[in-house]
Amino acid sequence: MLSTALLLLVTHAAATCVPRPKAYASTADGKYKISPYSAPVLGPGSPGNSSTWDLSIDDTPSGYKQKVTGFGAALTETTVDVFDKLPADQLAQLLKELMTSEGNNFAIMRHTIGSSDLSPEPAMSYDDNGGNAGVVDPSLAHFDIGSRGLAMAAMLKSMKELNPNMVTLGSCWGPPGWMQNDHILVGAGINTLNHSYSEQYGEYFVKYIQAFEAAGAHIDAITIQNEPLNNNSGMPSLVIEPAESGQLIHDFVGPALRHAGLETEIWAYDHNTDRPDYPQTVFDMAPEYVNTAAWHCYANPIDWTVLTEFYHNNSHVEGFKQFHTECWTSNIYTGWNQAADFTMGPMQNWAMGSLAWTLATDTNDGPCLDTPGACCTCTGLVVVDTAAGTYNFTTDYYMMGQFSKFMPQGATVLEGTGSYTYSSGGGVESVASLNPDGTRSVVIENKFGNPIYITLTTKGGETWSGLVEAESVTTWVLPPILSAI
Numbered sequence: 322m323l324s325t326a327l328l329l330l331v332t333h334a335a336a337t338c339v340p341r342p343k344a345y346a347s348t349a350d351g352k353y354k355i356s357p358y359s360a361p362v363l364g365p366g367s368p369g370n371s372s373t374w375d376l377s378i379d380d381t382p383s384g385y386k387q388k389v390t391g392f393g394a395a396l397t398e399t400t401v402d403v404f405d406k407l408p409a410d411q412l413a414q415l416l417k418e419l420m421t422s423e424g425n426n427f428a429i430m431r432h433t434i435g436s437s438d439l440s441p442e443p444a445m446s447y448d449d450n451g452g453n454a455g456v457v458d459p460s461l462a463h464f465d466i467g468s469r470g471l472a473m474a475a476m477l478k479s480m481k482e483l484n485p486n487m488v489t490l491g492s493c494w495g496p497p498g499w500m501q502n503d504h505i506l507v508g509a510g511i512n513t514l515n516h517s518y519s520e521q522y523g524e525y526f527v528k529y530i531q532a533f534e535a536a537g538a539h540i541d542a543i544t545i546q547n548e549p550l551n552n553n554s555g556m557p558s559l560v561i562e563p564a565e566s567g568q569l570i571h572d573f574v575g576p577a578l579r580h581a582g583l584e585t586e587i588w589a590y591d592h593n594t595d596r597p598d599y600p601q602t603v604f605d606m607a608p609e610y611v612n613t614a615a616w617h618c619y620a621n622p623i624d625w626t627v628l629t630e631f632y633h634n635n636s637h638v639e640g641f642k643q644f645h646t647e648c649w650t651s652n653i654y655t656g657w658n659q660a661a662d663f664t665m666g667p668m669q670n671w672a673m674g675s676l677a678w679t680l681a682t683d684t685n686d687g688p689c690l691d692t693p694g695a696c697c698t699c700t701g702l703v704v705v706d707t708a709a710g711t712y713n714f715t716t717d718y719y720m721m722g723q724f725s726k727f728m729p730q731g732a733t734v735l736e737g738t739g740s741y742t743y744s745s746g747g748g749v750e751s752v753a754s755l756n757p758d759g760t761r762s763v764v765i766e767n768k769f770g771n772p773i774y775i776t777l778t779t780k781g782g783e784t785w786s787g788l789v790e791a792e793s794v795t796t797w798v799l800p801p802i803l804s805a806i
């Protein structure tokens with residue numbers, strides 16, 4: 322029921338030119354791509370014959386949760402390679418769409434320090450000194466980010482020019498082969514760090530950050546090892562145990578950055594949610610250097626509530642932050658709601674942002690390393706036809722945009738209820754934010770094969786109602802809290 326008081330407020334609001342509620346939708350079938358959609362109405366509305374679903378948000382201070390840093394994806398060497406094959410005007414347009422409100426308004430980019438599996442052959446580090454099994458270089462005299470590193474730095478620089486608030490995370494897939502006990506960057510063997518080179522390992526990050534800064538790319542944070550529990554012979558990788566990571570950061574990487582006068586943050590872990598003891602160990606062993614955890618999505622089954630538990634265990638840590646830094650998308654293997662799920666779950670559970678793997682590939686999901694285990698079915702959010710010099714966005718890009726366009730940096734995530742997913746896969750999931758301009762964004766993921774009529778109540782006493790399409794993500798942008806006008 323729309324109360325008389327609320328009616329008066331609405332009349333008043335209309336008179337003082339308050340923004341109208343708006344809605345935007347993206348659907349699995351591609352009919353809607355962050356397209357304007359029928360806006361929610363104040364009050365219970367008319368569900369007609371549609372199934373109904375109730376949601377609530379607490380938009381008062383008691384419901385304020387984490388701040389949003391932003392959303393984005395990984396700039397692999399492959400991403401840069403295919404972007405640089407676009408004609409200059411196409412690339413300029415693409416970057417504008419990625420980094421500004423003309424498109425997805427991305428605000429975090431994760432880039433690979435050297436090669437990952439999504440690199441053109443051959444894989445490289447920034448100090449190979451003669452190839453994957455290069456000669457030891459204890460003074461790092463042969464350190465060189467090379468043409469690929471320079472192209473990566475230039476791309477990051479261009480992106481940050483378009484969004485000056487962009488946060489850049491660098492993640493290392495593997496240090497130079499000569500620092501590893503199997504003495505090879507890509508290959509099978511005792512895939513661990515040779516601790517005789519712990520000091521060089523710390524210096525390696527200093528030199529990388531300095532080289533990128535010199536090339537105009539600012540690095541805000543690093544993870545010392547992507548997926549440190551992943552012993553993968555098909556790509557640069559390195560196994561680092563939890564206490565080993567804590568010790569390397571405390572004794573070598575942290576001091577090396579400090580000594581060089583760098584304020585680059587070091588984020589812990591960068592791997593799956595099934596081992597929260599890993600980032601906890603790093604937090605406990607290197608508290609003067611680490612207050613941020615990075616999570617990936619590949620635990621099976623995935624349980625994002627681990628992030629809420631990790632938040633409660635560490636909310637006393639000054640400057641505590643956590644991010645979802647990696648989940649893949651694939652044209653072949655992942656469903657329409659892959660990106661929606663890996664953005665929704667972390668944001669419901671105290672993450673300050675969520676990132677896809679990977680930002681771009683060509684029309685064959687490449688180029689990728691020519692080794693078993695390399696992901697040659699990972700599809701970028703952007704697909705570049707390198708021959709035609711054109712690009713397309715995937716469904717995952719639009720699904721992420723339903724969050725990133727409407728939950729800007731500095732927004733406050735709100736407590737909410739009503740999200741539920743059945744074991745059959747159907748359900749409605751939602752997350753909301755209070756934005757710096759006072760508007761409120763409510764992202765609603767409908768995982769049912771039929772439209773759902775949503776009724777949202779706010780702690781402030783409003784009711785909003787409207788339809789969301791089958792298999793869609795819909796974002797409502799509500800005007801500032803009515804009682805506050």
Ligand SMILES: *[C@@H]1O[C@H](CO)[C@@H](O)[C@H](O)[C@H]1NC(C)=O
Pocket residue numbers: 369370371
């Ligand atoms: C529900 O109503 C809409 C139009 O109001 C109609 O197109 C649709 O077929 C109806 N669905 C059912 C299951 O009756």
Ligand SMILES: *[C@@H]1O[C@H](CO)[C@@H](O)[C@H](O)[C@H]1NC(C)=O
Pocket residue numbers: 457501502503504515516517518
């Ligand atoms: C580790 O490095 C030291 C110093 O160069 C070397 O003597 C040792 O053989 C290396 N260990 C392995 C397993 O390669």
Ligand SMILES: *[C@@H]1O[C@H](CO)[C@@H](O)[C@H](O)[C@H]1NC(C)=O
Pocket residue numbers: 509510511512513552554560
């Ligand atoms: C990684 O796998 C290789 C075999 O591919 C094995 O030799 C090695 O012991 C494994 N573990 C580590 C920590 O390197």
Ligand SMILES: *[C@@H]1O[C@H](CO)[C@@H](O)[C@H](O)[C@H]1NC(C)=O
Pocket residue numbers: 597598601627628630631634
């Ligand atoms: C939180 O702390 C408890 C008590 O130490 C521990 O059992 C639990 O595993 C921790 N959870 C996470 C996600 O870190």
Ligand SMILES: *[C@@H]1O[C@H](CO)[C@@H](O)[C@H](O)[C@H]1NC(C)=O
Pocket residue numbers: 684704705706711712713
């Ligand atoms: C983009 O989509 C259009 C229409 O489906 C198609 O013709 C074109 O080849 C696609 N381009 C790329 C780069 O995938």
